[in-house]
Amino acid sequence: MFSGIDFTVLAGRALVVTGANGAGKSSLLALLRGSLKPAAGRVVLDGAGERTVAEASHFIGHENALKGMLTASENLAFARDVLTGGVCGKAGMSTDEGLAKLGVAHLSRLPVAYLSAGQKRRVELARLFVAVRPIWLLDEPTAGLDAASVGLFRQLMRDHLAIGGLIIAATHQPFGLAGEQILRIEDCAATADDPEAW
Numbered sequence: 001m002f003s004g005i006d007f008t009v010l011a012g013r014a015l016v017v018t019g020a021n022g023a024g025k026s027s028l029l030a031l032l033r034g035s036l037k038p039a040a041g042r043v044v045l046d047g048a049g050e051r052t053v054a055e056a057s058h059f060i061g062h063e064n065a066l067k068g069m070l071t072a073s074e075n076l077a078f079a080r081d082v083l084t085g086g087v088c089g090k091a092g093m094s095t096d097e098g099l100a101k102l103g104v105a106h107l108s109r110l111p112v113a114y115l116s117a118g119q120k121r122r123v124e125l126a127r128l129f130v131a132v133r134p135i136w137l138l139d140e141p142t143a144g145l146d147a148a149s150v151g152l153f154r155q156l157m158r159d160h161l162a163i164g165g166l167i168i169a170a171t172h173q174p175f176g177l178a179g180e181q182i183l184r185i186e187d188c189a190a191t192a193d194d195p196e197a198w
């Protein structure tokens with residue numbers, strides 16, 4: 001795995017985590033949201049009151065968290081209920097508005113099992129908009145998206161940063177977000193803020 005990772009990400013900024021297959025990008029996201037415990041070190045979240053990173057975050061894994069027999073709209077309604085319980089988040093857009101944000105409003109009433117890989121991914125990403133959470137933890141968010149959808153999602157990330165959101169994304173492709181920090185995980189070490197690493 002990795003060691004020696006030390007970084008700070010401020011509100012309104014993005015950190016792009018890159019590295020070879022198996023370097024530990026997904027594992028780092030799991031550590032950040034608390035689903036894995038670090039052997040050493042800690043994750044500190046400032047300015048979120050009593051909330052943990054998990055409670056303040058959306059997590060989009062590299063596998064979609066969608067139920068095939070539920071429609072796109074039903075999947076989002078379920079996610080919205082789960083993500084807005086207690087103090088953990090407030091409701092955002094309606095499910096149809098969230099799907100429209102990703103350009104898939106016309107798929108709202110279809111069971112997700114009938115959708116293409118890219119369409120499923122766009123439904124998954126719509127979750128970011130039906131509940132309001134300041135931190136987006138994204139694992140290969142644009143995998144399977146066509147060029148137009150990648151461009152659309154890049155703009156949605158910019159919009160989130162512009163309102164003071166924070167994004168940490170594992171990816172093999174640069175997003176080209178202004179001022180994005182890059183953390184390259186290499187064998188048992190990490191090099192931070194190295195834009196030439198691409």
Ligand SMILES: Nc1ncnc2c1ncn2[C@@H]1O[C@H](COP(=O)(O)OP(=O)(O)OP(=O)(O)O)[C@@H](O)[C@H]1O
Nearest residue numbers: 001019020021022023024025026027028062170185
């Ligand atoms: N559940 C698990 N149990 C044991 N080892 C695991 C588990 N998940 C991942 N690993 C190991 O941890 C290491 C890092 O995996 P991780 O998925 O974090 O890599 P990654 O950088 O995200 O890779 P990729 O680019 O292929 O998605 C790998 O060697 C992998 O085999």
